[in-house]
Amino acid sequence: MSTRILLISDIHGNYPALxxxxxQLDAATFHYIINSGDSLVYAPFPNETLSWLSExxxxxxxxxxxxxxIKLLLGKSFKKPGKPEKRIMYTSTAEELxxxxxxxxxxxxxxxxxxxxxxxxxxxxxxxxxxxxxxSPANHDEFLFADSPDSRFQELxxxxxxxxxxxxxxxxxxxxxxxxxxxxxxxSVGRMFDGDPRASCAxxxxxxxxxxxxxxxxxxxxxxxxxxxxxxxxxxxYARMFLKGKKLN
Numbered sequence: 001m002s003t004r005i006l007l008i009s010d011i012h013g014n015y016p017a018l019x020x021x022x023x024q025l026d027a028a029t030f031h032y033i034i035n036s037g038d039s040l041v042y043a044p045f046p047n048e049t050l051s052w053l054s055e056x057x058x059x060x061x062x063x064x065x066x067x068x069x070i071k072l073l074l075g076k077s078f079k080k081p082g083k084p085e086k087r088i089m090y091t092s093t094a095e096e097l098x099x100x101x102x103x104x105x106x107x108x109x110x111x112x113x114x115x116x117x118x119x120x121x122x123x124x125x126x127x128x129x130x131x132x133x134x135x136s137p138a139n140h141d142e143f144l145f146a147d148s149p150d151s152r153f154q155e156l157x158x159x160x161x162x163x164x165x166x167x168x169x170x171x172x173x174x175x176x177x178x179x180x181x182x183x184x185x186x187x188s189v190g191r192m193f194d195g196d197p198r199a200s201c202a203x204x205x206x207x208x209x210x211x212x213x214x215x216x217x218x219x220x221x222x223x224x225x226x227x228x229x230x231x232x233x234x235x236x237x238y239a240r241m242f243l244k245g246k247k248l249n
Contacts, residue, residue, distance in 0.1 A: 003116050004029070005204040007186040008058075009036035009134075009168030012065065013093060014190025014242075015045035017199035018052055020220035021189060025203070027056055032114075036168030036186070037063025037134035040105070042238060043190055044228045046093050050101045062108045063134040063168060064141055069094050073102055083249065085235040092234060110140055113162065116206055128206055131162035135169045144185065146174035157181040164204070164211065173200050175213040182211055197222055197245030 006027055011018055027033055035058045040046050042065075053060050062070070068078050072094035081087060097105070111134075117127040135142035137160040144152070144167055156165070157179035164182045172194075173187035187200025198217040205212040226239040241248050 001207070003031050003206045005032045005034055005116075005206070006030040007034050007036075007166055007184060007202040007204055008189050009166075009186050010038040010063065010171055010188035010191060011035070011040075011049055012038055012042040012188070012190040013040050013046045013049050014043035014199075014220075014225060015048035015052065016222070016224040017043075017190045017218075017220040018049060020218050021199055021201050021216075022052070022056075024218050025201070025216070030203075032116075033058040034130075034132055034166055035060040036132055036166055037061045038065045038168060038188075039063070040069050041065040041089050041093050043225050043242070044092070044096070044232050044234060045225075046096050047098050047101045050097075050104050054100075054104050059112055059114065059132065060108055061112050061132050061134060062105075062110050065090070066105060066108070067110075069097075070105060073097070073106070085237060085249065088235065089238065092232065110134070128163040128211070129161060130164040130166065131160055133165065133167050136167055137162070137165060141169070143170045144174075144183070145170050145172045146176075150176075150178055153178040153181075153183055156183075164206075166204075171200075173202065173215045175202070175215070182213070184213055187215065187217075191241070192245045193247045195245050197242060 033056050112132040114130050115127050134140050137156050166184050171188035174185050176183050186202035189199050198219050202215045222242050225242050229239045
């Protein structure tokens with residue numbers, strides 16, 4: 001018996017990509033769904049995205065794009081990003097959010113932790129502490145990549161009491177174990193930068209004796225996103241980004 005967890009992050013309002021993951025992996029079959037933030041901005045499906053997360057009882061945290069949308073909802077502003085084509089993606093998201101979506105977004109925290117005990121295991125020694133962060137345990141906005149120095153991961157391992165650290169932010173899938181801490185980034189559901197536009201996610205299985213991680217890339221209806229961007233008169237550069245799976249600005 002094992003505890004099965006679906007790991008997602010950086011959806012960026014891309015509901016068609018999120019829906020494709022659900023259809024292929026069947027989100028309802030997992031014990032937990034963990035979302036490491038940046039649920040909003042850059043694809044024009046904010047309400048559908050937050051509704052899915054709420055309905056599936058995902059354990060979600062805030063990312064940097066989410067926090068800036070909250071600033072707009074509270075009547076505040078921000079300095080970065082400064083480019084008009086980027087700022088409009090934030091303002092259009094904030095304007096589009098329903099009251100229900102706003103309440104959901106405002107209810108989220110920057111980090112979260114949970115204790116997981118595999119089925120049929122009742123002893124405390126079998127439980128695993130899992131921490132959910134957007135950037136890293138040290139900094140919400142830190143970028144961690146597959147090729148980041150092992151020494152940095154070892155430093156971060158010393159800053160947390162978690163057995164498993166799940167992050168997002170860099171849009172880069174990886175899994176590595178250093179200093180007995182498992183570091184996992186599922187990649188970006190909605191906005192990959194590596195030239196492969198398919199949605200990225202991961203699964204995590206925890207037993208009393210093992211931790212198993214698998215990464216997935218899943219094709220989705222990119223044209224749905226492109227058409228909505230154009231219909232909403234949003235900057236064309238984002239349509240090209242989704243088609244190419246690359247960051248262009």
